[in-house]
Amino acid sequence: MEVREKIQTELTHELMLEMYWIMLLSRRIDERAWLLHRQGKFPFHISGIGHEAAQVGAAFALKRGKDWLVPYYRDLAMVLAFGLTPAEFALGLMGKKGEPSSGARQMPSHWGLRRANIISTSSPVGTQTPHAAGIGFAIKYRGDDAIVLTSIGEGSTSQGEWYEGVNWAAIHQLPVIFLVENNEYAISVPRSKQMAVSNVAEKANGLGLPGITVNGLDVIEVYDAVKSAADRARAGGGPTLIEATVLRMTPHSSDDDDRMYRSREEIEEMKQKDPVNAFRDYLIQQNIITEAAQEKFQSRAKEEVNAAIKFAEDTPYPDVEDASYPVYAEDIRHG
Template sequence: MKKLAESGLTKEEIIKAYRYVLLGRRLDERLWQLTRIGKTSFNISGQGHEVGQVAMAMAFDHDKDYFLPYYRDMTPCLVWGMTPKDILLGSLGKEDDPSSHGRQMPNHYGSKEHNIVTHSSTVSTQFPLATGVAYGAQLGKKDYVTLTTTGEGAANQGEVQEAMNFAGVKKLPLIFVFENNGYAISVGREEQYASEKLSDRGPAFGFTGIQVDGHDFVESYLAFKQVVADARNGKGPALIELMVTRLTAHSADDDHSVYRSKEDIENLKNNDGLLLFEKQLIDEGYLTREQMKAMDKDLKEEINQATDEAEAMPDPTPDTILEQVYADK
């Protein structure tokens, strides 16, 4: 694992990165709680992805770059500018939900204010849309880079290959990411693809492909920093395969004990990026365990307040069902 100092980030920036990782974990846990007690209908968890996701998001300019996420990307959406209350409004289906004004499923993140484009429930449709967003930058001679993500299972969809082919031909300022946690719902990687690395698909379409350890913050951050700089300088797209761990079942409707062994589930915490990041922060002198506990307490209080405020907000009314769906004339 690379030393944190190798990132080139300041101590304050690294601590801020850890805060986002921890915020993402605690907010994800809250969403599970709300689903289990019947206050929300569904949740897809990003637990185990957070370290790589935060490193990814920190490599972009959130004031101008575009993000087309997939359903496990709550944590990078927080880095991009969304708040815990924004996320909770979406999960609770409230009228003030910035993703869809309560008209989308939970985990369909979007924010016009922050250049986050919401996605369809049909997996990987954000990839061709992202090529359009990036093509707009190229045609309009605008200085923004587009990021789009999906899981390794959805990476086998046809539209993903079409999007990468177009991006490669046009040399678009676009970063593709496969967040590889080893499972397409219940299907393990050995039954998903035959190649050793999914990142090898990048060169097949004429651009860089890199596999990085998503548990290593610095390795992930430096990889994204380089491909974002290259894209911004006209060198075209890149594909990053971010190797992560899925600590939970696929979703609130799934039982991973059916297809994961008891030993596998028990050993998941040994590969928890949050715990590995915490150990590194302590070992390298960035934070103490006491400081982490104090931060955790503050974040839990922030999430409690956001939950109370989101629950108190009004639901959409039936007479507005067609509003916020189609563009105004």
């Protein structure tokens, strides 16, 4: 990872350590989710492993608690950065009582967190884009100082809704950041079969907004790009499309067997570029963290993951009589 002068002045060591902590925590709880799934503790997991740098770089460039987030299913690290707790994530995995996104109705990783301005996620991919454009329109209409970031996979930018949402934001110069986490696959379909352009950022040319591609394995590069786009959006400069190139280091989900369509060599190569390890090495190299302090982070992550899983295991399933809420606004009991 290169050192960038401008960002070094903005990103304190403390903030960089916080970024690393969220990346590590996300990685460790994600890995544990795979293990627990294979033990039959719950039926489904979808992973953010390999996407952590893009997600944390983006989240830290926003005003968390004030700005709006319309994420997608891989964004574990992003929502942890916005304030979802590991215990809440674990409740979602197991469909337990108190799960904050939907009262345990949704599949795991269909985020929603009212207290953190995270909008609930629908399973049909692409639907989040017009939602984000609509939120951007409301922000502009009301004269608020907030912005909205929505994320999506590169494959889902083939959906009609994606073009409609981005087009609307460009026409009305809305304060929206469209973050595309390009991992080169839509389940088994490679990017080359998903679009005729060589990268997603090029699509911005036809829609009338700036589009850039950044290295999504470099948390600081992503932070830099999202921070510039956020500053511009907040100042009335309109939307930006940011494509972050990432790695999907796991199968698409726990229901997928990626040996059917990609080689094991490809996965081994990815491990050399692991974004969590890259940031750890960078922090050590720059004397921002010592080896010993880094080890402490590791053990703290393990403890937090153990505690989150135990909490969810000890929590009961929702009561049967709660099955019919919250359907109407007046019946919403979750914070």
